[in-house]
Amino acid sequence: MRRTEVDCLQCELTRARAKAVTWAILRISRQQIADRLSEAxxxxxxxxxxxVLRASKLPPYQPHRIYPLLEKQS
Known part of the structure; x- marks a missing residue:
């Protein structure tokens, strides 16, 4: 990622979710997805x-859900 891009939380979450879905399609494990996103x-x-979650630094400190985006319905 180039540092000249806009750095905002919603932008990062959108990009992270897109990457996570792509990597999941390629059958990369969720732990590897989390590791790659942390590195990126x-x-x-x-x-x-x-x-896969992203830790929150701001109150109320609720993690951001990355993948899967929706909970499975039983």
């Missing part, structure tokens, strides 16, 4: 209960 954006991405 310099932020903390992690897997919890099979969901």
């Amino acid at each position: 954006y310099g932020e903390r991405y992690y897997v919890e209960d099979g969901v």
